[in-house]
Amino acid sequence: MADDILNRFKEDQTGQKEIDTSKKLRVGIIGTGWIAEAHIINYMKMPDVEIVAGADLIPGKAEAFFKRFGLQDVKCFESHTDMLNSVELDAVSVCTYNATHAECTIDALNKGVNVLLEKPMCVTLEEAVEIIRAEKKSGKVLSIGFQPRFDPNMKKIKEIVESGVLGQVYYIQTGGGRRRGIPTPYGTSFIEKDKGAIGAVGDIGCYSLDMVLNAIGYPKPLTVTGYTSDFFGKRPDYYKNHPEYAEVFGVDDFAAAFVRLEGGIILDFRIAWAMNIDTPGDTIILGTKGGLRIPSTECWNGTVGGAMKIYHEVAGSQVETEIPIIESDIDLFEAKIRSFLDAIKEGTPAPVPSSQILYNQAIIDGIVKSAKAGREIEINIPEI
Ligand SMILES: NC(=O)c1ccc[n+]([C@@H]2O[C@H](COP(=O)([O-])OP(=O)(O)OC[C@H]3O[C@@H](n4cnc5c(N)ncnc54)[C@H](O)[C@@H]3O)[C@@H](O)[C@H]2O)c1
Structure with missing residues (x-):
């Protein structure tokens, strides 16, 4: 009984909840460079995620990336549009350099795919406006990758x-x-x-x-x-x-x-x-x-x-x-990815909403x- 109460206190403090694994989210990664590593490492920790596709403009880069992480069956592309047109996806991480954030995000949202977009949101205000228009039209979750928020x-x-x-x-x-x-x-x-x-x-x-x-x-x-x-x-x-x-x-x-x-x-x-x-x-x-x-x-x-x-x-x-x-053992990247997945599954607002980052x-x-x-x-x- 005492243990039970202690566990409940612990649950309150860590905020950790049980993850429903009855349906796996099919995830793709666009841009397989440096920061994509932090994304894949954390997606691989998630019991409700299946990493199914990836794209990078540089020939062979996506294949080598997934192989490095021991994922042999991921479908790889040199174009994010080919990936979006060929593979059924629930979510993508956009990990490309800044200049292609907007096009990759808009294309994914237009395909009805939820997006975790790396920071900065994009390059110009005009791009940010177009991204949010696509987000609104799609009704999908768009979260911007500001892990210090956690x-x-x-x-x-x-x-x-x-x-x-x-x-x-x-x-x-x-x-x-x-x-x-x-x-x-x-x-x-x-x-x-x-x-x-x-x-x-x-x-x-x-x-x-x-x-x-x-x-x-x-x-x-x-x-x-x-x-x-x-x-x-x-x-x-x-x-x-x-x-x-x-x-x-x-x-x-x-x-x-x-x-x-x-x-x-x-x-x-x-x-x-x-x-x-x-x-x-x-x-x-x-x-x-x-x-x-x-x-x-x-x-x-x-x-x-x-x-x-x-x-x-x-x-x-x-x-x-x-x-x-405050000393904490929270893995900020893990929290960023988990909160994005939870928003998709629970239909809750994006953890870092575009409506705020628009002003940024x-x-x-x-x-x-x-x-x-x-x-x-x-x-x-x-x-x-
Ligand atoms: N959140 C963080 O802590 C953090 C840290 C580092 C970088 N970043 C952000 O992540 C983004 C990427 O940074 P990086 O260091 O990984 O860069 P990188 O150059 O190592 O990787 C970007 C990759 O995207 C690919 N790419 C570009 N356009 C593409 C497209 N249309 N389709 C497919 N692939 C495409 C490039 O070929 C490249 O391989 C940047 O916007 C950066 O600001 C965030």
Whole structure:
């Protein structure tokens, strides 16, 4: 009896539920590069999933990928449309480089397939709008791959804001950076214009934006003054073993922006793949009753870098409350994939909905467009 009660407490704490395996979801993977590994590893852990198909533009890449994971019977294609036309699927992970996120996602939704789309959502606001139109038409689940959302420390930021302890939020400073962290360990797909399409602003900027926008309820962005630069990526001596990468570098490696959000909130943003400083600063959220400091991680990965602090006033005294780091053994990628599958099976909303990430993408798009125009621009999001 006591054991029974203890088990129930445990179930409450871990949130783990039993998985119904009576029907297996037929899953495909589009783009079998670096991040697809994190997807397949976690799909393979799921007792209610059968991985049945995969596609990669590079001949033989999909076959080699599934073979590496001991899956011999997966049907492989060089075109995602051939895969969607030939194989009955319940869900796909879109793990392609940014430039093809939109077409692969729209094609899958149009075929009535649920989609887990890697971050950033896409490249432009216009693409994001088209993706959401396809999602609405299909009635399928579309979730965007922001795994830091499942980190209890990230959830804590939202809980702190929602508790009211900060009062009315009016100013946010966010962003992060790496001293030297242009992502080229597996080649140049992040830095080529026709593949990565956007650089640090999309790749890691989308995480900083999500950290704070999710916490404050994703208010609509109104205007943006953006700046982008590429001083590091274009330097042949930046890449110790591959000076030729400088030739193909066609995106940003630094971005900064001043964004006005609905509700009179100001968002001051900066992000860097490379810079001559340790960090461009912690994330801070200023409110009328309190301020929150979220330490930056050393090598920016979109999460919380240390104990957070709330600065507030108690009985006339200026005090600080420390929110210790929550240690957790949650596998963020596993949680991202499990929550996507659960939403499909239970008919519940997408764990990371496109309606929120639309605003994230609108800011990224606004930064790029404003930087090009050299002035502040209005963000106009069409009716969807
Ligand atoms: N969530 C995370 O933590 C995380 C981490 C790394 C990368 N990512 C994201 O994942 C995406 C992929 O990154 P990566 O490092 O795996 O890149 P990658 O270059 O290693 O792999 C992408 C693959 O997609 C294939 N591809 C592109 N268009 C295709 C199409 N239309 N059909 C079939 N295959 C296509 C390419 O040939 C390539 O093999 C990026 O958008 C990136 O931002 C997310």
